[in-house]
Amino acid sequence: MSKIKQLSASFRDPSGFLFTDSGILYRQINRAYSNDYARLMDSGLYDKLVKAGLLIPHVESDQLPAESDAAFKVIQPERVPFISYPYEWSFSQLKDAALATLSIQKRAMKLDMSLKDASAYNIQFVRGKATLIDTLSFEIYKEGEPWVAYKQFCQHFLAPLVLMAYCDVRLSQLLRVYIDGVPLDLASGLLPAKTKFNFGLLTHIHIHAGAQKKYSDKVLVAPRKGAMSRQALIGLIESLENTVKKLTWKPAGTEWGDYYENTNYTDSAFEHKKQLVKEWSAEKKPALVWDLGGNTGVFSREAAASGAFTVSFDIDPAAVEQNYRTVKTKKEQNILPLILDLTNPSPALGWDNRERDSFGARGPVDMALALAVIHHLAISNNVPLPQLARFFAAHCKWLVIEFVPKSDSQVQKLLTSREDIFPTYTREGFEAAFVTCFVIHKSESVRDSERTLYLMESR
Amino acid sequence: MHFSPLPYLDPGSGSFIIQIAIAALLGLGVALRASWGSIKKYFGVKPKPEDEDSDSDNVQD
Numbered sequence: 360m361s362k363i364k365q366l367s368a369s370f371r372d373p374s375g376f377l378f379t380d381s382g383i384l385y386r387q388i389n390r391a392y393s394n395d396y397a398r399l400m401d402s403g404l405y406d407k408l409v410k411a412g413l414l415i416p417h418v419e420s421d422q423l424p425a426e427s428d429a430a431f432k433v434i435q436p437e438r439v440p441f442i443s444y445p446y447e448w449s450f451s452q453l454k455d456a457a458l459a460t461l462s463i464q465k466r467a468m469k470l471d472m473s474l475k476d477a478s479a480y481n482i483q484f485v486r487g488k489a490t491l492i493d494t495l496s497f498e499i500y501k502e503g504e505p506w507v508a509y510k511q512f513c514q515h516f517l518a519p520l521v522l523m524a525y526c527d528v529r530l531s532q533l534l535r536v537y538i539d540g541v542p543l544d545l546a547s548g549l550l551p552a553k554t555k556f557n558f559g560l561l562t563h564i565h566i567h568a569g570a571q572k573k574y575s576d577k578v579l580v581a582p583r584k585g586a587m588s589r590q591a592l593i594g595l596i597e598s599l600e601n602t603v604k605k606l607t608w609k610p611a612g613t614e615w616g617d618y619y620e621n622t623n624y625t626d627s628a629f630e631h632k633k634q635l636v637k638e639w640s641a642e643k644k645p646a647l648v649w650d651l652g653g654n655t656g657v658f659s660r661e662a663a664a665s666g667a668f669t670v671s672f673d674i675d676p677a678a679v680e681q682n683y684r685t686v687k688t689k690k691e692q693n694i695l696p697l698i699l700d701l702t703n704p705s706p707a708l709g710w711d712n713r714e715r716d717s718f719g720a721r722g723p724v725d726m727a728l729a730l731a732v733i734h735h736l737a738i739s740n741n742v743p744l745p746q747l748a749r750f751f752a753a754h755c756k757w758l759v760i761e762f763v764p765k766s767d768s769q770v771q772k773l774l775t776s777r778e779d780i781f782p783t784y785t786r787e788g789f790e791a792a793f794v795t796c797f798v799i800h801k802s803e804s805v806r807d808s809e810r811t812l813y814l815m816e817s818r
Numbered sequence: 819m820h821f822s823p824l825p826y827l828d829p830g831s832g833s834f835i836i837q838i839a840i841a842a843l844l845g846l847g848v849a850l851r852a853s854w855g856s857i858k859k860y861f862g863v864k865p866k867p868e869d870e871d872s873d874s875d876n877v878q879d
Contacts, residue, residue, distance in 0.1 A: 372826055476827055505841070507825040510833035562840045571832035578831070586838050590852075594844025595837065
């Protein structure tokens with residue numbers, strides 16, 4: 360029996376929507392969008408964008424539409440291995456997503472099409488590259504009309520990037536509060552005065568914010584026909600592109616950017632851990648792995664070597680930035696670095712709390728790695744061991760977890776300025792808590808260290 | 819507004835007006851660049867080949 364389900368985030372655009380049938384993802388295209396779709400396919404724009412890795416490929420499908428009254432066609436897009444959100448991206452990920460959006464708009468204009476939205480949520484990382492996943496974002500360009508997505512582009516991309524570059528990289532988290540991007544008056548107020556001497560920032564952020572305020576309660580009088588020439592629109596897009604390209608952020612001074620240089624690991628312990636992760640991943644052959652506390656992705660890469668798509672989560676924006684730069688340099692296709700605070704993971708957001716999935720709702724996965732992370736959760740965040748066991752068991756089938764004992768200098772550091780209220784935080788206590796949710800298949804002492812690595816299967 | 823048909827997202831009155839003003843200015847730059855190109859061409863300077871992939875750092879080789 361077929362089981363049709365419309366995706367809860369896919370309701371804004373009347374051009375069509377996403378649905379699943381028996382677990383397969385489809386996109387219904389409505390009749391109202393038929394001309395624009397035909398232009399996208401016939402003009403060669405689709406082929407060009409797919410070839411450049413800027414647009415998700417799809418095939419036209421014989422699948423019955425979910426709402427047949429409005430339907431024109433059903434397409435089956437390639438499935439993205441893991442959906443991520445802009446508040447989980449590092450600086451360069453958001454910057455590349457912004458540049459990909461502008462690059463798509465420039466290519467579209469050459470073939471008389473234009474983007475009708477510029478939502479950061481329409482971009483996903485596919486094969487390591489920022490890729491547009493909304494096939495229905497294009498419309499036939501009408502000479503003289505301004506870019507309808509200008510406001511959205513500035514709110515979703517430019518404002519958070521500028522705040523990250525000029526104020527603090529953690530301000531990307533404003534995107535978690537403001538689902539339609541950072542309000543420009545907020546960005547303008549937070550930015551240092553020197554940004555007013557930058558033409559792009561003066562116009563696209565500061566003056567733009569002022570104009571929004573000035574005209575907020577005014578009904579727009581129709582401007583003369585052809586208010587904005589094609590040349591003017593190209594100028595606008597190029598200006599946004601130059602402004603974004605000049606924004607930089609260099610990871611420095613954040614929590615764990617140089618973590619691996621400041622640990623008590625010996626080279627042989629580190630290599631032994633890598634070898635165990637590699638062996639166990641190769642043995643279990645997971646399709647999807649979450650590396651929780653992945654730092655710059657050293658162990659994620661060992662898991663990914665088994666062919667798994669590996670999402671490498673870390674709390675530190677500097678580590679995630681470094682990890683993403685490695686992905687780009689090495690052209691790695693199956694590693695996705697993301698920012699995540701495990702003690703407060705991404706919640707469900709948006710309309711009816713169903714537009715953006717929580718961290719947990721995007722799982723469970725075949726395998727999770729929790730290396731050198733348990734002491735941060737159990738001691739720094741006071742999470743009792745049985746709760747940690749339940750948490751991991753809810754999110755993965757296989758768990759590779761490292762127990763770091765109290766005698767380890769990293770744990771000692773956490774306990775220097777506080778009372779030790781963790782009598783059960785011992786190897787025995789850890790195993791007793793975890794066997795209620797997991798079957799322990801393997802446990803190996805990490806060479807030249809007091810740590811133990813476990814391979815467990817959830818019950 | 820003379821959008822046809824009307825967009826499904828509100829482009830915002832302020833964003834709309836300021837966009838036209840900024841773009842008019844920036845459009846002049848594009849026009850000047852184009853005429854400078856034809857002047858150079860007149861004097862036999864070859865234009866740089868247009869490289870589609872150079873418009874984004876993100877674009878694959």
